[in-house]
Amino acid sequence: MEWLQQLINGISLGSIYALIALGYTMVYGIIKLINFAHGDVFMVGSFIGFYSITVFGLGFFPALILSMASCALFGVIIERIAYKRLRNATRIAALITAIGVSLLIEYGVIYIRGAQPEAYPNIFSNKSFEFLGAQISIQSVLILSVSVVLMILLQFIVHKTKTGKAMRAVSHDVEAAKLMGINVDNTISATFAIGSALAGAAGVIFGVYYTKIDPLMGVIPGLKAFVAAVLGGIGIIPGAMVGGLVLGVVETIVSALGFSLWRDAAAFIILILILIFRPSGIFGKNTREKV
Amino acid sequence: MKKSKQFWPFIVVAVLVYAVVQFLISAEIINQFYSNTLILIAINIILAVSLHLVIGITGQFSIGHAGFLAVGAYISAIVTMKLHLPFVVAIIIGGIVAALAGLIVGIPSLRLKGDYLAIATLGFAEIIRIVFLNIDAVGGAAGMQVSHLTTWTYAFVCLVITLVVIVNFTNSRHGLAAISVRENEIASDAMGINTTYYKVIAFAIGSFFAGVAGALFSHNFYIIQPSQFGFLKSFDILIFVVLGGLGSLSGAVLSAILLTVVSTYLQGYPETRMIIYSLVLILVMLYRPKGLMGTMEITDYFKLWRTPKGGGQHGK
Numbered sequence: 001m002e003w004l005q006q007l008i009n010g011i012s013l014g015s016i017y018a019l020i021a022l023g024y025t026m027v028y029g030i031i032k033l034i035n036f037a038h039g040d041v042f043m044v045g046s047f048i049g050f051y052s053i054t055v056f057g058l059g060f061f062p063a064l065i066l067s068m069a070s071c072a073l074f075g076v077i078i079e080r081i082a083y084k085r086l087r088n089a090t091r092i093a094a095l096i097t098a099i100g101v102s103l104l105i106e107y108g109v110i111y112i113r114g115a116q117p118e119a120y121p122n123i124f125s126n127k128s129f130e131f132l133g134a135q136i137s138i139q140s141v142l143i144l145s146v147s148v149v150l151m152i153l154l155q156f157i158v159h160k161t162k163t164g165k166a167m168r169a170v171s172h173d174v175e176a177a178k179l180m181g182i183n184v185d186n187t188i189s190a191t192f193a194i195g196s197a198l199a200g201a202a203g204v205i206f207g208v209y210y211t212k213i214d215p216l217m218g219v220i221p222g223l224k225a226f227v228a229a230v231l232g233g234i235g236i237i238p239g240a241m242v243g244g245l246v247l248g249v250v251e252t253i254v255s256a257l258g259f260s261l262w263r264d265a266a267a268f269i270i271l272i273l274i275l276i277f278r279p280s281g282i283f284g285k286n287t288r289e290k291v
Numbered sequence: 292m293k294k295s296k297q298f299w300p301f302i303v304v305a306v307l308v309y310a311v312v313q314f315l316i317s318a319e320i321i322n323q324f325y326s327n328t329l330i331l332i333a334i335n336i337i338l339a340v341s342l343h344l345v346i347g348i349t350g351q352f353s354i355g356h357a358g359f360l361a362v363g364a365y366i367s368a369i370v371t372m373k374l375h376l377p378f379v380v381a382i383i384i385g386g387i388v389a390a391l392a393g394l395i396v397g398i399p400s401l402r403l404k405g406d407y408l409a410i411a412t413l414g415f416a417e418i419i420r421i422v423f424l425n426i427d428a429v430g431g432a433a434g435m436q437v438s439h440l441t442t443w444t445y446a447f448v449c450l451v452i453t454l455v456v457i458v459n460f461t462n463s464r465h466g467l468a469a470i471s472v473r474e475n476e477i478a479s480d481a482m483g484i485n486t487t488y489y490k491v492i493a494f495a496i497g498s499f500f501a502g503v504a505g506a507l508f509s510h511n512f513y514i515i516q517p518s519q520f521g522f523l524k525s526f527d528i529l530i531f532v533v534l535g536g537l538g539s540l541s542g543a544v545l546s547a548i549l550l551t552v553v554s555t556y557l558q559g560y561p562e563t564r565m566i567i568y569s570l571v572l573i574l575v576m577l578y579r580p581k582g583l584m585g586t587m588e589i590t591d592y593f594k595l596w597r598t599p600k601g602g603g604q605h606g607k
Contacts, residue, residue: 034406085577091405092352093580096533099354099526100572107565115562219522223417226410265421268414275411276399 004134006256007249012140012209014248015147019202020225021232021240022154023075023195029171029235030191031087036098037078038199039222040105043215045071045200046207047109053121060123060208064146067204068197075196076189084185102222109215117214120207143205150201151241154194158237163190171235220264224251227271233281242282297590298455305451309444316443326443327511332551333446334507337453339531339547340540341500344457346529347538347586348466349493350473351401352409355416357524358396359498363389363505364515365423368437371510373428378440382449382506389502390495392419397494401487404476416525424517434516441511449507453500458540460496469493473538530572536582541589 020042027035049067052058058066082101086094128137158164166187169177178184206221207213228247232239247267254266274281312329315321342356367385370376376384400411429435460466468489471479480486509515531550535542550568557564575582 032406034410082573082577089576089580092346092537093576095352095406095409096529097573097576099529100569100576103526103565103569104573107562107569111562111566223413227414230407230410261425262421265418268418271414272400272411272418275403275407279403279407 002134002256004131006252008134008136008140010249010252011245012143012248013252014228014245015144016202016206016209016244017221017225017228017248018241018244019147019150019198019205020221021228021244022151022237023199024226025229025232025234025237025240026167026191026195028229029237030167030188031083032091033083033086033094034098034226035083035195036095036222037101037105038195039218039220039225040102040109041071041075041078041196041218042199042203042206042222042225043213043218044074044105044109045196045203046213046217047113047118047203047215048200049204049207050118050120050213053123060204064201064204067200069200071200071203072193072197075192075199078196079189079192084188102219106215106218113215115215117212120211120213122211123208139209143209146201146205150198154198154237157194163187167191224264224267227267230271230281231274233284236281236283239281239283301455302451305447309447309451312443312447328551328555330441330443330446330507330511331555332548333443333450334504334511335528335531335547335551336544337450337500337504337507338528339535339543340453340457341497341504342528342532343535343538343540343543344460344469344493344500345497346532347536347540347543348461348473349469349490350476351490351494352405353412353494353497354409354522354525354529355396355412355414356497356501356528357520357522358412358416358419359389359393359501360505360508360524360528361416361419361423361517361520362392362498363502364509364520365429365435365505366502367506368435368509368515369429371440372435372437378445378506378510381510382445382503385506386499386502389505390499392502393495393498394491397491397498401490401494413522413525416520416522420517420520423520430516432517434514436514437509437512439510439513441507446507449503453503454540454544456496457500460493461540465489465492527568530568533582534571534575536584536586538586539582539584539588542582542584542587545589546583 020038023038023041024035027033027038045067048070049063052063052066053060078101082097083094086097124139124142128135130136158167166177166182167190169180169182170184170187174184177187202221203213203218206217224247225244228243229240230243231246232241232243247270250270251263251266254260255263259266278284312326316326338356338360342353345351345353345356363385366388367381370381370384371378396412396415400408400415403411423429424432461469468479468484469492471482471484472486472489476486531547532543534550535544535546553567554564557567
């Protein structure tokens with residue numbers, strides 16, 4: 001039953017990607033910006049979780065909530081300072097600014113605390129139980145359930161609350177949303193807050209699951225989460241979840257087959273294939289370009 | 292017409308610069324450290340100008356330039372270290388293989404636009420890096436020993452050739468077509484310009500010179516490792532082009548010189564360097580999104596001074 005084991009590992013990894021990808025996809029859906037700094041918000045969230053567990057002695061859930069709240073605030077600050085004035089700038093200018101913000105966060109953190117990695121404390125028991133012959137740790141069950149709860153919560157916010165309705169309206173048509181009396185600036189900030197909170201949660205989960213964190217840890221998961229968002233169809237929330245899970249499972253399978261050094265390449269090959277053959281993603285609709 | 296008048300003065304200036312620096316190096320007036328910095332500046336100018344052709348002239352936002360640098364670096368290192376051929380051959384082969392890699396990457400990915408193209412090029416660069424990481428013949432993650440062959444002469448000759456080719460390309464019919472793709476792809480398509488062709492050509496030429504720079508790069512550092520060619524390297528090259536002004540060759544050259552000098556002095560403080568780099572990127576984009584020079588060239592400023600009213604025909 002090794003395959004079931006690998007599948008579960010893949011789903012655990014995939015749920016982390018999915019949580020990060022949700023932030024990418026929401027921000028892209030609403031202001032058409034690839035927020036490169038999103039992977040670094042994930043990193044910051046992981047460190048906040050780490051310090052709140054080790055320094056303040058909080059448990060997993062308080063640390064998770066603290067990390068999500070701080071990341072939400074951090075995301076809004078980034079949006080207000082760097083991205084807000086670029087609403088009407090060219091796409092390239094916005095993209096370069098996002099790259100700049102990403103580098104600034106990474107090296108700012110290195111500047112403050114040094115580049116050395118940190119080992120996450122072991123807060124869950126390493127107990128595991130057998131399920132159909134596969135060893136499943138309590139940890140991965142808990143991680144998976146946290147991700148699932150957060151995703152359901154997100155669906156609820158997007159579809160049942162007023163903010164969610166405003167977000168959907170703005171992503172559909174900014175001008176029309178403005179005319180309907182929606183405060184576009186606040187809605188965009190709310191999007192950043194929710195997306196960054198999810199990234200913060202993913203950071204804490206990542207730390208607990210993989211134990212090693214460092215200031216540049218956000219780069220690769222960030223890029224892969226973006227791949228996941230594109231895979232599912234960028235701007236589409238269920239797409240990001242499915243894309244993240246698919247990517248996690250594919251990567252785990254590639255590693256399991258003995259090509260672990262090629263694991264990172266697998267994600268990018270998927271990205272290029274999807275961009276060439278189906279740029280709108282699994283769930284996307286084809287849109288015709290108008291002159 | 293107007294550029295052919297500039298060609299010979301440019302060559303004269305180039306020969307003069309070369310002669311002065313070479314004299315200073317052979318007379319040992321400037322030491323190893325400064326001559327190395329000069330070589331590094333030349334390599335970075337080649338990189339900046341080659342990316343300028345892709346981003347500034349053709350308007351295709353590629354952030355995977357370090358991939359082609361890696362191809363040039365590794366292929367040329369194989370040519371000199373394993374096949375024992377002369378360095379000149381290695382530079383040319385490095386460039387050609389990088390151009391082929393550019394074609395392979397460019398043909399599928401240049402169908403994409405804007406953000407998607409950026410991510411696809413980034414992905415390709417990462418794939419190239421991972422491929423070198425997994426080939427044991429070139430040392431894998433530990434890297435490959437390369438003998439030091441790059442001299443000021445090689446670096447400067449390559450730099451002059453790069454500048455001449457790219458300036459001439461920009462001012463030719465092909466260059467005009469490429470600029471029209473940058474300005475409005477749909478309109479230039481409607482005017483009968485084969486936009487895909489020009490995008491791929493510009494991409495391949497840019498990759499060629501990135502490969503040349505890679506050959507100089509690898510033979511300047513004694514050792515090459517895949518980790519040197521990650522996306523941070525791509526961003527380093529990108530910032531030359533962005534700071535100088537998207538579409539300004541002299542801007543790219545100037546910012547490459549400036550940033551190389553700055554980063555040489557900040558070598559002991561890599562974090563500070565990256566923080567300054569990122570702040571520069573953000574502030575330039577927020578307050579001067581066209582870069583320091585916009586699409587202007589240095590020579591345009593001279594003309595503005597001479598004929599204050601006639602400035603309109605050059606600038607945009």
